Every structure is written in structure tokens, then in C-alpha cells.
Amino acid sequence: MTIDSILTEWTFRLESGYPTCDADYDVLHDVIMEMTDLSETDANRIVTQARGLNEDEEELELNLYQDLNDTLKLYSINYIDFDLLIKAIISNDRSKELIELIKNPLNKSLERGAYPIRGIEEILYDLIMKTVKITYGDPSELWLAIVFDGRVESTTETEESSIVSDVEIDGESVSLKNYTNIKFNFGTLPPIGRKLLYQFLNFAELLSGKQVNASNTRDSINEILDFLDHEEYEKQIRQFLRSSENTDIVIIQKLRNRIEQFYTLDDNLDKLIESFCKIIDNTLKEKIMKVSWWGMIIKGTKVLYLETSKNIYNQIKCRNDRLSPAIATFANNQLFIYGSQLGLNITAKKD
Amino acid sequence: MIVDSIEDLDALFGYMQDRTCLVVPVLTDHQSHVSQNKISCIYIYTEDDVERLVPINHTEQLQGFSEHVHRFLELESVFVHDKKAWLQLGGNDSVYDLKTLWWCTYGETYDDSLYLQPAHHFYQRRHHQLAHVNAIIPIMQHAAMCQKIRKYAWPMIRNVKLTESYKTFNSLYPKVFAAIESAGLQVNERFPQPVAVHNNQVYTNYNYHTSTGRPSNAYRGFNFAAMNKEDGTRSAFCSRFEQGALVEMDFDAYHVRLIAKLIGYKLPEGSVHEYFGRFYFSTDTLTTEQYEQSKQITFRLLYGGIDREFLAIPFFKQVNDFIWNLWNQWKKQGYIRTAIDRRTMTREQFPDMTANKLFNYYLQSLETEFSVRKLDQVLNLLSSSETCMILYTYDSVLFDVPLSEAKHILPQIQDIMQSGNFPVKCKVGDIYSKMRDITL
Numbered sequence A: 001m002t003i004d005s006i007l008t009e010w011t012f013r014l015e016s017g018y019p020t021c022d023a024d025y026d027v028l029h030d031v032i033m034e035m036t037d038l039s040e041t042d043a044n045r046i047v048t049q050a051r052g053l054n055e056d057e058e059e060l061e062l063n064l065y066q067d068l069n070d071t072l073k074l075y076s077i078n079y080i081d082f083d084l085l086i087k088a089i090i091s092n093d094r095s096k097e098l099i100e101l102i103k104n105p106l107n108k109s110l111e112r113g114a115y116p117i118r119g120i121e122e123i124l125y126d127l128i129m130k131t132v133k134i135t136y137g138d139p140s141e142l143w144l145a146i147v148f149d150g151r152v153e154s155t156t157e158t159e160e161s162s163i164v165s166d167v168e169i170d171g172e173s174v175s176l177k178n179y180t181n182i183k184f185n186f187g188t189l190p191p192i193g194r195k196l197l198y199q200f201l202n203f204a205e206l207l208s209g210k211q212v213n214a215s216n217t218r219d220s221i222n223e224i225l226d227f228l229d230h231e232e233y234e235k236q237i238r239q240f241l242r243s244s245e246n247t248d249i250v251i252i253q254k255l256r257n258r259i260e261q262f263y264t265l266d267d268n269l270d271k272l273i274e275s276f277c278k279i280i281d282n283t284l285k286e287k288i289m290k291v292s293w294w295g296m297i298i299k300g301t302k303v304l305y306l307e308t309s310k311n312i313y314n315q316i317k318c319r320n321d322r323l324s325p326a327i328a329t330f331a332n333n334q335l336f337i338y339g340s341q342l343g344l345n346i347t348a349k350k351d
Numbered sequence B: 001m002i003v004d005s006i007e008d009l010d011a012l013f014g015y016m017q018d019r020t021c022l023v024v025p026v027l028t029d030h031q032s033h034v035s036q037n038k039i040s041c042i043y044i045y046t047e048d049d050v051e052r053l054v055p056i057n058h059t060e061q062l063q064g065f066s067e068h069v070h071r072f073l074e075l076e077s078v079f080v081h082d083k084k085a086w087l088q089l090g091g092n093d094s095v096y097d098l099k100t101l102w103w104c105t106y107g108e109t110y111d112d113s114l115y116l117q118p119a120h121h122f123y124q125r126r127h128h129q130l131a132h133v134n135a136i137i138p139i140m141q142h143a144a145m146c147q148k149i150r151k152y153a154w155p156m157i158r159n160v161k162l163t164e165s166y167k168t169f170n171s172l173y174p175k176v177f178a179a180i181e182s183a184g185l186q187v188n189e190r191f192p193q194p195v196a197v198h199n200n201q202v203y204t205n206y207n208y209h210t211s212t213g214r215p216s217n218a219y220r221g222f223n224f225a226a227m228n229k230e231d232g233t234r235s236a237f238c239s240r241f242e243q244g245a246l247v248e249m250d251f252d253a254y255h256v257r258l259i260a261k262l263i264g265y266k267l268p269e270g271s272v273h274e275y276f277g278r279f280y281f282s283t284d285t286l287t288t289e290q291y292e293q294s295k296q297i298t299f300r301l302l303y304g305g306i307d308r309e310f311l312a313i314p315f316f317k318q319v320n321d322f323i324w325n326l327w328n329q330w331k332k333q334g335y336i337r338t339a340i341d342r343r344t345m346t347r348e349q350f351p352d353m354t355a356n357k358l359f360n361y362y363l364q365s366l367e368t369e370f371s372v373r374k375l376d377q378v379l380n381l382l383s384s385s386e387t388c389m390i391l392y393t394y395d396s397v398l399f400d401v402p403l404s405e406a407k408h409i410l411p412q413i414q415d416i417m418q419s420g421n422f423p424v425k426c427k428v429g430d431i432y433s434k435m436r437d438i439t440l
Helices: A003-013 A021-037 A040-050 A054-072 A083-091 A097-105 A119-131 A140-147 A192-208 A218-228 A231-241 A250-263 A273-289 A309-316 B006-017 B066-073 B083-090 B097-106 B118-126 B138-159 B162-184 B254-263 B272-281 B288-304 B308-312 B314-334 B356-384 B405-417
Strands: A115-116 A166-169 A172-179 A181-188 A293-298 A303-308 A328-329 A334-338 B023-025 B039-046 B050-055 B214-218 B244-251 B333-335 B344-346 B388-393 B394-401 B426-429 B437-439
Touching: A003 A021, A021 A040, A021 B314, A040 A083, A054 A097, A083 A097, A083 A119, A097 A119, A097 A140, A097 B023, A119 A140, A140 A166, A140 A172, A140 B426, A172 A181, A181 A231, A181 A273, A192 A218, A192 A250, A192 A273, A218 A231, A218 A328, A231 A250, A250 A273, A273 A309, A293 A309, A303 A309, A303 B138, A303 B314, B006 B039, B006 B050, B023 B083, B023 B394, B039 B066, B039 B138, B050 B138, B066 B437, B083 B097, B083 B162, B097 B138, B097 B162, B162 B356, B162 B388, B214 B388, B244 B405, B254 B288, B254 B314, B254 B356, B272 B288, B288 B314, B288 B356, B308 B314, B314 B333, B314 B356, B344 B356, B356 B388, B356 B405
Parallel strands: A172 A293
Antiparallel strands: A115 A303, A166 A172, A181 A334, A293 A303, A328 A334, B023 B039, B039 B050, B244 B394, B244 B426, B333 B344, B388 B394, B426 B437
């Protein structure tokens, strides 16, 4: 197949033997698709070139680059490489709608619930995910910022652990997670809570003789709490605290101080197990409430879930002196949460 | 969350005023047709995150509010879970259909089954022979189901602009199909699914949220849209009137005439197939065999693509141009809009499209959009009569007519159906398998 044979077939099909109107270039598209194995995108690119639009393409790219920066409000951030995205948008069949979406974002309002990503929004999402890379972040943040007319927060210059929010929408901070899995990693636990948590677990292991597994799963922690949750056991701890009050044995003094530390966390605490839940709840609160909203995209179904931090916290805080079923693990100092327990209905809505 | 006192209920109605609200009625019987059902409870969600569940007929209720159901049904401008069902429960027409909004927004049919909780499956399977089983499913399980519905619906309700296309669809389709469904069809003992029969009647169930917009129609395993003419299935349908009959009105060459209207081609009076046959066979008078062949050729050309040699016939030249213009629009924009409702059909919904397929889908949507408007007019005519429209199948409509009304109502129906040069053929019969041609 040569270019000549394509041109011959094209001009043969045209009434005047040469292109006179825009529709004539659609004929070229048909000829390319019929006579070659080229993809739709490549065929479109060739037709665009034949239309003589390639001279304007550079200007189009520049404008789109500016539009993206304006929409995402990336005034001080210059590290996101949009080149591939811009090219992908321009060569897409629905480029007009995509550019319109970027120029005039939908300005959706933040509502608790599910937003299936469909239609032109899905095309934009796919293009962004394929072409953009962000260090310490996920490209889907760009998509969220465009669709909700938000502002992408700066992240790359800083440590990952200090990231507070990914996107700001109407003055509200949103942290976005994009996962295939049903377990969401909500990120690193705050340092003080983390320290207290592990101190407690070490000491609880010592008292109970049981061991928390390496991943710090909810079940293994709850197992220790089950052990500690006995009136008799609590009585013994208090007896120990009383009897060791005036001891000279340093090892016992140290153990006593460690136990007492957990009772002084809060005035109302009269059980060790309550103090543990207090530590957990404070740690989770500090982590979750750093932003106003959490967004979770499940890649398989392409559904974005938005939930307020307050509601997320209510779902994951301790219940009945045990870790909430929504907590999966604290593996590697990270907080993992089951999406299904947040009522995200992850399996619903196929795509 | 659960409303237990009349004071709470009054406060709820007060709160709902001038606020965007979602209303989800839960029926007592998941198997019975909505027109034969009762409401078990009603879930309400309003702006500012206020949600309530109002028990109507439920075993766990401290107080049921069945005498207040009408207050819910009279609500205006609220979003209801399923407007077609809402209307059959006696609800107000001035409400917004959530399922249609979902379909218009995401291009996917709304799937009720995704919202059921495991408890629903358990009770409904375990007590499959028990009527009104939803009345014993723990009410909090209904609440959980409704919350899931809310979770998917609310962001859409708050963010989507209600287009003119949506509003038109919303005002027409649920009303028309609710009216046909609630009329039911009288059946005799030959109906193959006795479980679906209720007081000698069976009920249809139209789903118009399909990819082409052409409604499917099946209920409890019986497909009303594809009833076999030969296997005796139709012999189960009869008139509900002691002195009455079934009357079927079929549009003659419906698609050809719709296409003619679409492309602005004036077809002559009389048979379309005779008209085209004269072109195909270069003769003024067609034999019976030629007439049949003419029919087949026309259908082949319209649905399978127009062969080059037929482009000499002006009608097919215009149709061919239309097909390619439509195809070019599709390629350029990635979508087209349907002819009347201006609903979008997008490339994401139809990934393997061809020019002819696109034209066929466009035609199917045109057929539905055009028919629904005619059905609406006929239903308005029938509003004060006993005659009822009982089945719509693409190019034909079935009526159950009492003898006392036949003489004056049938010509009026025919006039409406025929307006705009769409001749209809009428058939009459005691049972649906034995219909004979009549002239009104």
C-alpha cells in the first residue's frame, strides 16, 4: 500500500477530483481506514495534517497548556509534564469537548456519595492516567481538579508524609486515593500517635504473652484487647500499681511508669483498654481530619466516592473497646481501611 | 431516622418544602406488579443531610402512616426513585425520575438489583411463596438499601443540569407506559405463566432505558415484546369486557414512512411497497409475488445498506445521503442526537458502530420517540372511556374495547394514529390469536 494509491482512491471518490470542502476529508478518513491497518487515532492525525491544521497545532498546544494551568491553578507549580496529555487530547476524536471541559470546568459540588466516571469525563480520566506522572501523588488528582474546578496542591517539593491535601475545591481540602484494591491506604500515621500505639502494643504483648502479627492487623490487635478486657486482669494491674508504689526495684518502677502513662491519657479512663482506644481514636482523628474530604476512586469500576472526614472518622473509630471493622491493618505505620466498611459498595456498578 | 410520631411526620413535610428531596418508596411485595402493590415504607433524603424512613405497612412499625401516603404522593418537584412506578401508586406527575436521570447522565440502564442488601436476598429466597415479604425484612435493611440508592443518586441530583431533553422524556415516557402497564391484559387459562396472573390479568413492564430507547417489555419471565404469532401464545389474551373485543392497530410500513418524514420525502398516497415495486420491477402493476419481493427489497436496503444500483431511486439516494451525513456527524463529534428527544447516543455506549448500524439505532429511537407522542394523545382521548390501551409493540398497539364504545372511539383513535400520513391497519378479535382485518 503506497501513499499514491491512497491519494488516487481518495481523489477518485471526490466529485471534483480534489478536496473542496470539509466533508471531502472524511472521505480520506474512510479510504485510510479501508485500505490500511492504521488505528482510528492515526487516521485522524493524517486527516488533520491533510486538512492543513498542523500549522495551527502548535498554537493549539500552547493554548491548551495555558488552559490546563489556568484551570488547575498551577501558578507556582511547574513540575507536571503535560506534553503527552496535550498531544493526546488534541489527537482525540472528542478533542473539542475535552478542551471545552478543561476551559470551562464542570464546577461540580462536593456531595457525599458516588460519582460514576462516564462519558467525556471518563475519556479525560483515561488520557490523564495514561500520560501524566506525578511524584508522590496520583494523576487522578488532576482529573478531580478539572471536573470540580479545584486547585491541585503542591506536593513534589516536599516529603510524602507531609502531604495534607491533594486538591482544594471551594476552599475545602480533599485527599484523593485511587486504588484497584478494596483496602485503601490512607497514608502514614501521625508520629506521636504512632509512637504511643507501638509502646502500648509492646507493653500489651509483654503483659498478655501474646504477639501482634507483623502486619498489625485488626484481628491480631483485637485478640490482645480481648485478653486485656477482663475485670480480674484490670484488678491485678491496679494491685500491681498500688503495691509497686514505693518499690526500689528500678525494673518494676519502669514497668509501673509505663502502665501509669496510659491511665493518665485522659481523666475519665479507668480501664487500660479504654486508654488504648483513646490512643487509636486520637491518632485516627489527627490523620483523617487533616483534610475536610476524602475521595476514593476504585479503578475497576471507575467510580469516585466522596465522603466527609467527619463521617470517615465516625466509621473507623473504635467501637465497643475494639478496633472498628473498617480498620484493616497498620502495616508499615500506614493506615489501611476497608472501603466496603465505609459503605463504598465497591463491587456495585460494573464497567 | 425512623419516623414514629405524627409530629415528626409533620415536621418532615415542613422541612421538605422548597428543598431538593429524594423519595424512595419500598413496596411490600417484590414479586407483584407495582399496580397491584402497597408501600411498605418511604425513604426521604433532603438537602442538609436529613434522612427519614416513614413506615407505612411494616411489621416493625410503632405507628404506620398509611393514611398519610397521599401526602407523599402529592409531593411536587421531588426526585422519585422510579417515576413509572410512582405514577402507578397514584403519585403526582410533576416529579423527576431518578432512573431516567441516571440513564441520561451515565448512559447506563439503572440496575435495581445492585442496591439490595444480603438480607433482602435471604428473606426473598427463603419466603419466595410469601406475599408482601418486604414487610418483614428488618426495616433498617430497607434503610441501608435506600442509603445506598441515595449514595449513588444524590451527587448526580445535585450536579446534573436537567436538560430540555431530560424534562421532555421525564414528562412523557413514565406517564405513557405507566398508563399502559396499569391497564393490564385479560388472560384465560392458557397463559403459560400462571404465577404472573392476578385476578385473570397479567401486567406488562416496559423498560425504556435501553441503548436505542426502544422499550423492552417482559414481566416474570414472559416477553410481551416478542410474542410468537404461531405457537398459540396469543390465544391466552382476550377481552375483559363481556361484550367487547381486542382491537389491534398496526402502522403500515412504519419505518419507511418515518424515514420519508425524516428526509422530507413526500410519499404518495397508497401502498409504499407498490410505489417502490414500480421502481424495482419497472412495471406499473405488481403481481402478488412482486409485491412481496418489493417489501423484502425495501427492508433489505433500509436495514442492510443501500446497493449502488438503487441510488437511482430518489428516495434511496436521499436516504443514503442521510445515512452518510449521520455517520460523518458520529465520526466528527463522537456522538449524535436522536431526532425528536435530542438524546445523545455516544461512541462509549456503542463502541462497534458502523454507518448502517447507526442508522438502524437512530431509526429505532425515532420510532419510539414518534410513537410515544401518538400514544400520549390516544391515552388522553381514552381518559374518560372504558376502552384501554393494553399493549404497545413498536409498530402496533393493542386495545381492549367494550362494544358500547367501539363505534365512536375507534375512528377517533385511528385518526390520531394516522395523522401525518401514517396509515394504520385495524384488526379485531375475541382472542389475540384470531384477529381479522376490519375497516373503520
